[in-house]
Amino acid sequence: MIVRLFAALAVALLAALAAAQPVRAASLDQGFKAFLESEIWPEAKATGVPRPVFDAAFAGVSPDTSLPDLILPGGKDTVAEINFQAEFKSGADYLSERAVAGNVTTARKLRQRYAGVLGKIEQRYGVPAPIILAIWGRESAFGAAKIPMNAFEVLATKAWLSRRKELFRGELIAALQIVADGHLKVSEMKSSWAGALGQPQFMPSKFLKYAVDFDGDGRRDIWNSVPDTLASIANYLNAAGWQAGRDWGFEAMIPASVSCRGEGPDKTYRIADLVKAGVERVSGRPFPESESGRSGHLLFPAGRLGPSFVATPNFYVIKEYNNSDLYALFVGHVADRIQGAGPLKGGWKKTDRLTRGDVYRMQQKLVAKGADVGAVDGLAGFKTRRSIGEAERRLGLPESCWPSKALAARL
Template identity: 35%
Template sequence: MIRPLLLVVTCSAALMSATTMAEEKPSFEQYLQQVKQQAVAQGIAAHTVDQAFANVEFKKRSVKLDRNQPEKRQTLDTYLPKRVPQWKIDKARKLYKENYQLLSKIGDEFGVQPRFIVALWGNETNFGTYTGNFDIISALATLAYDGRREAFFRKELIAALSILDEGHIDLPKFQGSWAGAMGQTQFMPSSFLAYAVDYDGDGRKDIWGTQEDVFASIANYLKQAGWNNDLTWGRQVKLPEGFDVSLTGLKTKKSLAEWQALGVRRYDMSNLPTRDIQASIVLPDDAQGRAYLAYGNYDVLMDWNRSYYFVTSVGYLSDRIAYPSVFKAQ
């Protein structure tokens, strides 16, 4: 008879605990008041904070998208044609040529090959044509309040208020993705504060509508993350039969000579370059899928987006911008 009694007591205690927790969670409006007080305490002007929160709404769609991110299972062979179709390659080449003077100037100043600036621009927002239409403050406030990643989104919300306070964007135009990624670069607010550049010198770091600022901000991010202008991103390779897959992954670095000795070859089965370069072997799918020799710049692109598929799509597009005669229409 003791066990059922203990079960009742335990269940009652759990119910009381859950009820107490529910009672302790503030309302959305109360939570916003806490954030407003924190923002002002951290030096953001009170009038900026008041204006920013004047029309904030809880965005249920942001919560739904945050909790349902996994994509349908696919491989690089199915992903790349969708992510980088021929029309995007053609558009990238066209825009690369049209903006070459500016891109070349920025590339020289920051030490980043222009083709990678265009490839990131194209993969993030289709060359600035789609940057998102969510109100940034509402999206970030919603995700912070929801609580799944409260600390992260609250930090980004405070950073977003700093952007407004510094006058880089007007509130009605402060829009982006459901998760708060902004502008043609899709920077999160903290990345904006760390890497965005006012390249045209007008007093605003405008990653929404000023091409000079967009290109320079992308280049600055890559530079600060450790980009090496003397290297490319990587190359697709062939692995020998029976290759030890425990050697794959970005944590394992070997010289090209060492990989060559282990039987790794270029995709056309010719020898690897003879340069003294450290690299990793990456398998975005599995041992039966594509294999890539990843140089240091691959790691930098992973800093931008922790997705092997995204990084590969950027490298794939950058190669097709630079070598149009080699890569024919797919």
């Protein structure tokens, strides 16, 4: 009798949940349409977007609640436990020899094929061809990656429900402007899950600022034109402050006497002074004479548990393209390998298995103790790594500058 009663209750509960799903979906869709009409259309209209473009962009579009980092109506603003972006996961995976070597092999062939256009681009923008090729490979597998999502659905969903609504609201307006200006049809506006477009994976606002027509056909075509794609990448880096004639950085052996708490773009050292402090290149060669008297920065992408580097300001220019240390390292390392360098020599040591939520909660504790961790977002950026190193020093733990269960317990 009791078993049958529980079975009946379970069936009733499942039926109620099933009936509630269409109601919730309809409610979400109504709120979404109201948001587009009352908030996005007036702003789009003010920037010159015609109503037919607006209507075509959102015909049949509904909120995609499968996207990461959304706050559904009535939900709490919490960070996902899992990292969805590869750039913020394991350095050992992201910079694995398998991932790097494949890009290098293809990039070398393409460097020969497009030598003429790359030479002209480098002359105009001052950005080396290997750096451009490395970004092209990382972003879209040299144009081979499928980018299937509806850009307007992605951007509109994120403008309405994302933790960073204002950012995506601006990108949505920019996407509408791209169509209004005649660069693409609505049906051609395909993006990544983050709303990035074309082979260089520009956000729409970056397309409007930095995409260029390098092949002279009258269109800034980063979807189909290789010259436009490569020149647009170079133009972006040039505008971000690329210093022509400088390297991006060097893998280095950094002694324990030089603290990992000293890393970051806001802490600058003369490379010659770092050498005096015992910093050496892993290759055994001296730093280039042209770099010796210039500024450099310490970089510990996995704290003391991974390879370490002396970065130049150009490393942080690459981060303007994608704000991830691992991304910028991948680009710089692939560029070096294109020119004949070998694999990284520093290993990635085994670390505690922590989720993004674990790091988020650790950041909250550090902030409560007065630390500057940068954004409290569950990602171990350089300010979080420095704050961890300072907490470890204060608590008498070995200085690793990397999240650990031992530190979490002590905090």
